[in-house]
Amino acid sequence: MHYVSTRGEAPVLGFCDALLAGLARDGGLYVPQHWPVLSHAQIASFAGKSYWQVAEAVIAPFVGDEIEPAPLRHMIQEAYAGFGHPAVVPLVQIGDNLFVQELFHGPTLAFKDVAMQLLARLMDHALKARNKRATIVGATSGDTGSAAIEAFRGLEQVDIVILYPHGRVSEVQRRQMTTVDAPNVHAVALEGNFDDCQAQLKAMFNHLEFRDEIGLSGVNSINWARIVAQIVYYFTAAVALGAPHRKVSFSVPTGNFGDIFAGYVAKRMGLPIERLLIATNVNDILARTIATGVYEARGVKETSSPSMDIQVSSNFERLLFDAYRRDAGQIRRLMGNLAQSGAFEIDEGAYEAIRSEFDAERADEKEVAKTIGMIWRNAGYLLDPHTAVGVMAAWKAEPDRRVPMVVLGTAHPAKFPAAVKDASGIEPKLPDALADLYERPERFTVLPNDLGVLEAFVRKHSRAAQGAAA
Numbered sequence: 001m002h003y004v005s006t007r008g009e010a011p012v013l014g015f016c017d018a019l020l021a022g023l024a025r026d027g028g029l030y031v032p033q034h035w036p037v038l039s040h041a042q043i044a045s046f047a048g049k050s051y052w053q054v055a056e057a058v059i060a061p062f063v064g065d066e067i068e069p070a071p072l073r074h075m076i077q078e079a080y081a082g083f084g085h086p087a088v089v090p091l092v093q094i095g096d097n098l099f100v101q102e103l104f105h106g107p108t109l110a111f112k113d114v115a116m117q118l119l120a121r122l123m124d125h126a127l128k129a130r131n132k133r134a135t136i137v138g139a140t141s142g143d144t145g146s147a148a149i150e151a152f153r154g155l156e157q158v159d160i161v162i163l164y165p166h167g168r169v170s171e172v173q174r175r176q177m178t179t180v181d182a183p184n185v186h187a188v189a190l191e192g193n194f195d196d197c198q199a200q201l202k203a204m205f206n207h208l209e210f211r212d213e214i215g216l217s218g219v220n221s222i223n224w225a226r227i228v229a230q231i232v233y234y235f236t237a238a239v240a241l242g243a244p245h246r247k248v249s250f251s252v253p254t255g256n257f258g259d260i261f262a263g264y265v266a267k268r269m270g271l272p273i274e275r276l277l278i279a280t281n282v283n284d285i286l287a288r289t290i291a292t293g294v295y296e297a298r299g300v301k302e303t304s305s306p307s308m309d310i311q312v313s314s315n316f317e318r319l320l321f322d323a324y325r326r327d328a329g330q331i332r333r334l335m336g337n338l339a340q341s342g343a344f345e346i347d348e349g350a351y352e353a354i355r356s357e358f359d360a361e362r363a364d365e366k367e368v369a370k371t372i373g374m375i376w377r378n379a380g381y382l383l384d385p386h387t388a389v390g391v392m393a394a395w396k397a398e399p400d401r402r403v404p405m406v407v408l409g410t411a412h413p414a415k416f417p418a419a420v421k422d423a424s425g426i427e428p429k430l431p432d433a434l435a436d437l438y439e440r441p442e443r444f445t446v447l448p449n450d451l452g453v454l455e456a457f458v459r460k461h462s463r464a465a466q467g468a469a470a
């Protein structure tokens, strides 16, 4: 399998090089040259299989012959062995034809662990095979950062710097990033919002000299391998509910568009998904885009679902690339408009292609609180605010739910205890492994939203830049 950039001006790479590259050198995102398709019989055969078996079948076509089957299997098995539920990502019914897929049984209690636990193993494998070191820089609104730090801490081949928006993540999220005592981990509280963190990260990738000097790699969903690992749970959920003989819809709490894009890929691979519902909080750029065809960034508002307080949704570029029939020139034009004027308009044919696959709904702060309270009272189930956005969107989009609707449960309620308690009266408890989180000492550096300062910090902590032997 080969990977091409959505902007068409970067080298075509194999899986491991795309994995280590993160963002393409032309500023675009890597996507596979074609979508692999699984047969009806193959999808049907997933029924009753363990999570790692389905993961192996779904992920292997994207890896091709770049990693031998035995080590790939071993990495997948190891990645999910530590999850706190035997089903890894169990389904829970919370209403008529309404389910939550709990993606938060990994070590940092958010769906990011599902991909990050595998990504760290894949990167370590690829770096060792090349006898190389990498410096990972990640941008986070809270969950990617903690999952990445947990997955990469102590790894000999990598140094990791995580940029999070100062004062705009929950206390649990912050402590998960700042209390890890490992010499290769560096948490930076950036004076700005998540979009600033992501913009600085992309600026580092686009500064090619710096990128090469530090061996820059990425763990955000701009990295194709993140998306690959997230495709798997669409298959396990749908098959548990009767696929491929029956269609299933998904409501996905959305920010950077990575998680729902994984659902789109699952559909391209042959999974019978009826609708993909983009669920946004009041930072609703994607809901507005689906309604009007105009993608227009506005100021970010702080909400009780901080991980979705995002305006520029990186992975939407991957969808546009498909919707424009893979015309990279069109993507360069749209991204140029976005950089220049903060907006672009999607042409009619591409807009129709997007509308044929996606719906979108938005939930405001009152609706999120109401949803958490109602589901607690009616189903005895505690939602985190991000998942609550997904449930409210599902109610709005499909009140009668002809087909089963799976809401992706993207975080454990204990990551956002204040918001959950306000809405339900219940204070969710952290699992035992994190019970002393509030007592652990914190270690982080506050830095201004300034590329030069950030690059100097990263360079100082990069063993690759200092020429340390791998």
Ligand SMILES: Cc1ncc(COP(=O)(O)O)c(C=O)c1O
Residues within 6 Å of the ligand: 110, 111, 142, 143, 144, 221, 253, 254, 255, 256, 257, 258, 259, 260, 307, 308, 386, 387, 410, 411
């Ligand atoms: C808890 C939670 N829910 C939803 C999202 C949105 O996912 P995505 O950015 O893949 O759209 C995020 C962050 O990415 C998150 O951390």
Ligand SMILES: N[C@@H](CCOP(=O)(O)O)C(=O)O
Residues within 6 Å of the ligand: 139, 140, 141, 142, 143, 144, 145, 219, 220, 221, 222, 255, 256, 258, 307, 308, 314
């Ligand atoms: N919500 C995310 C934002 C970054 O998203 P990613 O999927 O591109 O890593 C977070 O929690 O950091």
